[in-house]
Amino acid sequence: MDAKTDHLVRKLRLRHLELLVALADVSTMRGAAARLHLSQPAISKMLGEVEECFGARLFERGHQGIHANALGHGAIYRARAVLHELARATEDVDAMRGGATAVLRVGAPSVTATVPAAIARLRERLPGTAVHVREGRVQELFQRLLDGELDCVFGAITPQLQSGDLLPRVRPEVVLDDALCVLVAQANSLGARRRLRWAELRGAAWVVPPRETLVRQAFMTAFLNDGVTPPEPVVEAMSSVTVGAVLRLDASLLCAVRREQAVDEIARGGVRQLAVEPVIALPSFGLFTRSERVEQPAVLQAFVQAVREVGGRAARGTQMAPRRARVSPAA
Template identity: 30%
Template sequence: MKPNHVETIVAIADAGTIRGAALVLHKSQPAVSNALKNAEDGIGARIFLREPTGMVPTEIGHEIIARSRTILNELRRLEEQVRQLQGELVGSIRLIVSPLAAIKITPQSIIAFKRKYPKVSVNIDSGQSPSAFVQLRRGDADLVIAPAPATPSEEIGLVCEHLFSDPLLFITGAGSKFADVESVPELNAAQWLMFGPKEREPIIQGYLSKLGFELENPMTCSDSVLSVMGLLAISDMVCTCPQSLFDQLKGTWDVVQVPFEVELAPVNMAVITSSTRPPTSVVMAFKEVVLKEAKSAPQFTQ
């Protein structure tokens, strides 16, 4: 396939229609349709089906679209890296940050970075393992700031550098019936909340099981800090939370730490890049800023 075919495939996938892709690409609809036909002929497979609702990817098409996104992202990075090597401080960085990172390390890092690189675009999405690592490997993100991979298999294809460790707490609403419990069994009937995507639930469930919890109900999962804290404040739900994040939020939300003593492993925060996809110069510069900010922050346990 030619580069314009890759661009066309991604544009159609994003827009959902030939017309929408034509608008994005600033081309005529016949030109986009012709590019798609040439791509499908060249690869020997149908990528989209034309349905009344728009362009629907085929089963093979989903794989082609995913790889096309990777190719397009790498072409963008290549162009940016060449300009950076020629002395231009331009380009873009795509970050995925966890809730703790969003509050405790990312803001300071971006401010420090933008002082030196004002023309570099920084785009931030929320998330953490495992979905954030999938996006990093696929090339949809340049860098992740989040809890480090929990298993060796999760770390495959990644480069992780430790930032800081933060104690983990159980928290609940101030009016919750679980606000004063003193033992693990008393929390077994609790409805649990979790920061992160649904795919992260088995990791947290396995960790809580090792601590002696017998979870009776599925977890409610959200990447949104506002959603989690809003639910905690008006319910009996319980959530694990890094202490730094709790300290930052407890003044705004009516939440408390569950007081019973149980040995919880700390959250080990890391800055993570791909081991198979070389970062651009500005991504590496941003990574160095993050490492420096974490090292100079006295409230973190290194």
């Protein structure tokens, strides 16, 4: 620990970190005072102490309130992460007192075959592990990862994520290819066909997600690349529960999904995947952790390995055509 960090450790209190986060959230001294149940003079004094500890001005004061400058944003980011880590430490101790040997917090989409399989494999190796899965949009999960609320995030590397400022602040542990898949009920006669072209499926009854999704854009690209106009779906749905139900109840339907959902639906039974050429690639999935120079806990290392093993097996198990076409981010 260098002299400056040693000075911070000796002088800075957790209450100071709470103040940084409060000011970032409410942008007024009065609001921060109300949140921390302190007087405004006490808040002003504490802020002066914080800035003295860092040896720099962190906030700009004005008639419109108080706002962090570039240095302040950096301090706030770290303060928020420290406070979340302390909260997680408390939860870990409580869980271990209840019998768990380790706790892992995973962010993931609501539909994923890889994460449940990796959790099962992890618990085979570390039976006492407690796993908390938080579902949501990938951008929100990444922010929770950076804030210290999650240990890792499994999600698609979307164009929006690539163009934002979140991706450069995390570390990819595992990256898995993804592709557009076509599912049908076991009773559908197309399941007996070895190879199909997208153009041959132009007249089928389709279940697809809404137009703004990457899967729908890939679906449209597949037909356009094969020289035909994309068909209009007879069912448009996002919910995996709805998609799986209608697919099993109506054998005439075809469904376009990403590989993660295809693996999950096939495992549930009653559906199969069609081999359609060419394969349309989708943005890859990845397992991400915070890009920090600290040794990862053993439970996180074991989960990374489990995702790597499960993801490799899933890729080998899905039907892949020899030629691939990639969806551009602008599609």
